[in-house]
Amino acid sequence: MTIQLSGKKMFLAGDWVSGDKTIEVRDSQDNSLIDTVPAASAEDMLKCIEEAKVGAKLAATMPVHQRMKIVNGAADYIEKNAQKYALTIAREGSKTIREAKKEVDRAIQTLRISAEEARRIHGETIPFDQMPGSEKRVGYYFQVPIGIIGAITPFNDPLNLVAHKVGPAIASGNAIIVKPATVTPLSALLLAEAFDEAGLPPKILSVITGHGSEIGDVLVTHPAIRMISFTGGLEAGEEIVRRAGLKKISMELGSNSPVIVLEDADIKEAVESTVSGAFWAAGQNCLGVQRVYIQESIMETFQQAFVERTNQYRMGNKQSELTDMGPLITEKEALRVERMVNEAIGKGAVLLTGGTRNGAFYSPTVLTNVPDDSRVAKEEIFGPVVLLYPVADFDTAIQKSNDVNFGLQAGIFTKDINNAQKAIAQIDVGGIMINDSSDYRIDAMPFGGVKRSGIGREGIKFAMQEMTEPKVVCYKLSNF
Numbered sequence: 177m178t179i180q181l182s183g184k185k186m187f188l189a190g191d192w193v194s195g196d197k198t199i200e201v202r203d204s205q206d207n208s209l210i211d212t213v214p215a216a217s218a219e220d221m222l223k224c225i226e227e228a229k230v231g232a233k234l235a236a237t238m239p240v241h242q243r244m245k246i247v248n249g250a251a252d253y254i255e256k257n258a259q260k261y262a263l264t265i266a267r268e269g270s271k272t273i274r275e276a277k278k279e280v281d282r283a284i285q286t287l288r289i290s291a292e293e294a295r296r297i298h299g300e301t302i303p304f305d306q307m308p309g310s311e312k313r314v315g316y317y318f319q320v321p322i323g324i325i326g327a328i329t330p331f332n333d334p335l336n337l338v339a340h341k342v343g344p345a346i347a348s349g350n351a352i353i354v355k356p357a358t359v360t361p362l363s364a365l366l367l368a369e370a371f372d373e374a375g376l377p378p379k380i381l382s383v384i385t386g387h388g389s390e391i392g393d394v395l396v397t398h399p400a401i402r403m404i405s406f407t408g409g410l411e412a413g414e415e416i417v418r419r420a421g422l423k424k425i426s427m428e429l430g431s432n433s434p435v436i437v438l439e440d441a442d443i444k445e446a447v448e449s450t451v452s453g454a455f456w457a458a459g460q461n462c463l464g465v466q467r468v469y470i471q472e473s474i475m476e477t478f479q480q481a482f483v484e485r486t487n488q489y490r491m492g493n494k495q496s497e498l499t500d501m502g503p504l505i506t507e508k509e510a511l512r513v514e515r516m517v518n519e520a521i522g523k524g525a526v527l528l529t530g531g532t533r534n535g536a537f538y539s540p541t542v543l544t545n546v547p548d549d550s551r552v553a554k555e556e557i558f559g560p561v562v563l564l565y566p567v568a569d570f571d572t573a574i575q576k577s578n579d580v581n582f583g584l585q586a587g588i589f590t591k592d593i594n595n596a597q598k599a600i601a602q603i604d605v606g607g608i609m610i611n612d613s614s615d616y617r618i619d620a621m622p623f624g625g626v627k628r629s630g631i632g633r634e635g636i637k638f639a640m641q642e643m644t645e646p647k648v649v650c651y652k653l654s655n656f
Contacts, residue, residue, distance in 0.1 A: 185214065189381075190372070207535075210268055213362070214386070215387060220391065221353075231377075234351075236321050243346060244291040246371065247343055247374075249375060265280065268359070269331060269360050286636065289343075312652060322350060323402040324402055326355070326396065327353065328354075328408065329354060338367050342381065344636050344640045346371070353384060354384070355384055355388070358385075358386070364383050404420050405639075406428070410556070410628055413427045425631055426630075426631065426639070428462065431556060432580045433586060435469070435587040435613050435614055436586075436589070437471065442591075443481060444481070449612055458503065458504050467553070469572075475566040478564075513533075513557060516552050523547045525546040525547065542563075556582065582625065583605040586609070619635065
């Protein structure tokens, strides 16, 4: 099957535009060519930014009801064409068709929530008379859009993570330029198609395909860009922060997520949740379960059940409804994961299952006895690998959970509310899931982390707060 685009073009300020150079989009399952997209130049990006300056002024004057209608219209279009969107996600990315369908459903919800939150961009009155001498002053503040937002998105959720930037940006009255991942640009272009069909005025949205080395720096450093919203790797995020200059920054940079399983937990539920959390989207998930700390008294039972459930995972054709896990995004990524696992084994880690590679496929892998100084213990592996650790007590589990320089989300399985409250208070993360794995999120909640997991919060309402700023109004009254 070949994905058909409108002339294989990018969406530049409302126009579908070709380029002199192209990028091949390939299926990691068999390296087959899906399509090509333009490889934009620095000049293309500069033109896009100039157009977005006009778009930002237009977006800021759009009444709320119009923003809501357009964003809901884009959601309607995706819903009507859900199969096409799911097939595109599964073909260009790593997700199975079942995982892709769930992403399409989430993207629709992300846009609908964005439209709803557009009506809730509120301000407040300010009691100016709290200061002596200001008794004759009254006023308020309200939220105004910041202007042009530059969004750089990853491959692992090629539709919904783009929607998480575009939906709030348009709903809050901004213009936005999206630079999608080079390996998965088609889903982002389909999102642009949805907004185009929904009647979004020109110049407000652009989806520019190309290499980061050619166009990314232009987007990040240009003074007209008032905010950079980035989801991706730590090193790239740090470089963006260094180069961005005086603008707002939102960074979601991944994690090395822990889950604690205490002896009073429902083991069957904990196993099912953590296995799914570890291997969803072939482990290429910033919320993915990477470390599981199990109380020693239940370690043998939990480990046996975890390995048994992992061995039931069906790896294969992404387009099959029977497949649980597909390949990684590229063979290069699978080789990287393989090296990290082999390094840990070389240092004494025990391989319980998995550890085999075939091209871009890497089998669901479970390790134990992993040394603390191995890369898989400290870094984000971003692959289908999970580490099991026995711990003597709850305090040790908390200490080890915090012993990495990431803090996105964590999970804990326990029936004791006191243990849950202790975990909430002491585990240093942006979100903690009780009786669930770290891999749980709804699109309306504040999402982000601490330490090197990022800066700021996504989640529609919270992204819109970042994408607007307060403007104060004060009246000095003469006859009062």
